[in-house]
Amino acid sequence: MIDYLSGRLVFKDPTYVIIDVNGIGYHVKISLQTYTEIKDEEQIKLLTFLHIKEDAHTLFGFKQADEKRLFLLLISINGVGPSTGLMILSSLSSAEIEHAILAGDVATIQHVKGIGAKTAQRIIL
Structure with a gap:
């Protein structure tokens, strides 16, 4: 629906940014991976995913x-919602996640806050 946002970085926090796009401030949740890559850019472009629920x-x-x-692959797994997917991406790098999945390393995935043994096994499958 909204594939990306390109605009002026107004505010940056480890969990979210506010991007001004033609006078409209968008609140966008981000992972720590994205936070470290943004640095202090004045103009920014972020690829986005819009999650729609009945209340938000x-x-x-x-x-x-x-x-x-x-992220999209993770949230397609039963029991992994967008917040959990973002937590996984904040705790492990993309390469670490992919390596753990390919190696069947349940323990590495289970170290992420909120991920139990069953969810870690579903992620690997």
């Missing part, structure tokens, strides 16, 4: 396409 519309932003792709 939430934008999630990603600096790199592979991070967004991995």
Whole structure:
């Protein structure tokens, strides 16, 4: 629906940014991976995913396409919602996640806050 946002970085926090796009401030949740890549850019472009629930519309932003792709794969797993997917991306790098999945390393994925053994096993499958 909203594939990306490009505009002026107004505010940056480790969990979200505010991007001014033609006078409209968008609140976008981000991972720590994206936070470290943004640095102090004045103009910014983030790839986005809009999650719509009955009580909220939430934008999630990603600096790199592979991070967004991995996020979309994670949230397609039963028991992994957008907040959990973002927590996984904040705790492990994309390469670490992919390596843990390919190696069947449940323990690494289970170290993420809020991920139990069953969810870690579903992520690997």
